[in-house]
Amino acid sequence: MKWDLLHSKRIWRIISQIVFLAIFLFLFRKTDYNGTDQIPYAVNLIFRIDPLIALSVMLAAKTVVALLLLSLITVGLTLLLGRFFCNWVCPMGTLLDFSHRFIRSGREIRFKNDRKIKHVLLVLILISALFSVPLVGYFDPFSILVRGITLALDPALKTIVSHPFDMAYTHGPEWLSRFTEPVNTVLKKAILPYSSPAFSLALISALILAGVFALEKLQRRFWCKNLCPLGALLSWISRYSLLRGHSQGRCEGCGICRSICRMNAINADNRISPMACTLCLDCVDFCPSSKITFRFKNPVVRPDLEGISRRAFIETAATGLIVPAILGIRPIRKNPNPLLIRPPGAVAEDEFLSLCVRCGECMKVCIGNALHPAFLQAGVEGLFSPVVIPRIGYCEFVCTLCGQVCPTGALKKLSKTEKQKVVIGRAYIDRNRCLPFSEGIPCIVCEEHCPTPDKAIKFHLATVVNDHGETVTVKQPYVIDELCIGCGICETKCPVTGRSAIIVTRAGETRHETGEAFVPGSPYGY
């Protein structure tokens, strides 16, 4: 069918999708150091307008998070317009729409009750949140999207684009790089990320995101129709929305609207369910007799309800209840991982896990590539939460960016002077590996790099026998606990091959009064 642009309604929807995707990508690229220690805007905006994040985080933390109140705008607009967000704003939806033409297979494969999954997920997320088990970060579309791009796609993009240029520069003749290097410079400035970080769990994050796209093979917008808990929440709100689509007058029953509807929102009686409809306006454009319109205050009586039964609700809720009790009795509660070093602004561990939505923004913005997604260091419930891995990268003394981009306040926004006083851990020297101790070789690279104004690493002179049997005087480093803030630069820079000879543990963390994450005792907190 020819696309009559002049009378097309969906063109506005497509423009909106492109604009919001562009804003998303722009904000993503801007979530980086820009020459000052201030980020005026960042991709955290997308999380702040997400009501699922807002609701689950506030339930989990049992507090009102001011940063997230922006999501009330989305709620208000949804009450007015229905699930427009999914097809006019959501960058995940836009990317799925765009990629559908490349991924789709011949016919849709449907399952019984597949749409219910998202409601089950939503209930599970909210009930677990109530018991402070944070699940939202694993199912929220933006967490999956931003994490996947940050940890895998963006660094990979840099490699893919830069590699041919680097090959030309390193191995090609000089006249060739005279042509390729200016292009390379422009690409670096305009499109590519500045640095080439390496992240733990990059592959898993990429696979999760790829999985969302692979599901397009089964059904168009499979994720949005069946799995997305944000979509489920918006569909609950849309039940009461004012703008409704309906077919006017006598319909010829051609069924085109039903077959083209990406959300399968139109039933056999040609009624459009506001809980499923995302206002893509395809049906308006494609109806051969132009019978479908969207209007406020439609005469439509009750929407087709979509959701889960009372029994399923209770079952899900019960599951949500049992999980925290089981999580509370694991050994990790009594013997927390000493290498679990959190970013400087992190609040106390339990609250931190409730607030963190695993979006990966702190990892994106971390200038030292210090922050990585945790695997099981913080227990299963800490999966993808940020952890400092000092052998890969350290926390820059003068940088406060992670606290500025955190959308939920799991990382507090700290001033530079506040941050420089926060202890995230403490270094200790492994004398069996440290060169001046073990081999009588001069080194003290750790002391050189130590950034505290009064160095936390100092040295004393010691006369030792080196590995050639000579008696030599070397400078042996030691750590002053009261001065060390655990930034980890010593561990990053330690020139000993393999495991560092100076290691940071979480001991002495400011965020826990005792310096320990968990007070040993009953898992029930008494």
Place this chain on the structure above:
Amino acid sequence: MNRRDFIRKSICVTAGSIAAGKASRLIQTPVSAFPDSTPVLVVATGTDYPGLVTDALGPLGGMGAFVKPGYRVVVKPNIGWNRAPEYAANTHPEIVRAVVEQVLKAGASRVAVFDRTCNEERLCYHQSGIKAAIETLKDSRVSCDYIDNRKFVEVDIPMGKSIQKWEFYREALEADLYINVPVAKQHGLTKLSLGLKNVMGVLGGSRGKIHHAIGQRLADLNTIIRPDLTIIDATRMLLRNGPAGGNLEDVRIRNTLTASADIVASDAYVSTLFGYQPEDLDTTVAAHRSGLGEMQLDRIKIVTV
């Protein structure tokens, strides 16, 4: 011969010819101003930092005695740390800018300012104020770019006593003229970080390993990079908690700048500003023994302006 070998060999040849060229200039320059072969060291004091650069170069014949029209020049400050200028961890941006300005005025075709930093490079270039200072010159001949890791090439160190090979930055090796502009500061391992230590910023590889015999290794490395001019910034001197610093109480304002074609003489003199004797610094001694310059103060012509 593959591509890599070709580059390596051509660089060795280039480096060799540059070194030969430099050696001849080393002899020529002082001769024009002073008839004997005694190294000349100028010590300038004052609070007008750009003016200090002019003052310090005057007795050496001005920048024109070093820079010939069309030269590709490297100006190598210390931009190693994410500290603001007042902490004395990096070369003062006004000094760097004034040096670059004079190089441009003398007719250089290109000036490259860079350093391989210790903290994250963007933080260092910005916090030090050096990137901004260079950008105010608005001259397309000047670049203040971050280190490009593709440009490190392995170089043999034939005169090396402790190390025989290391990776050096290509631009530093290929420059027609190399101006060394370190800041004077305390350093745990070497006691002081001055002109000879500043070579660390053009090295690739795992630089921590230099520390294992740092005095001789710095001397060895300086046999490859022979600065034509060393300007030591002692406008502010970091006395403790160096080389990173971070405490203003550890900084002494000295408003002093030295300039000399002799890197060892420069280090020898500036170490006395910290209360050391030249022979207290292993690096200075090793460099002197390797024939890189004069360390006996009575054999250096010190001109105070």
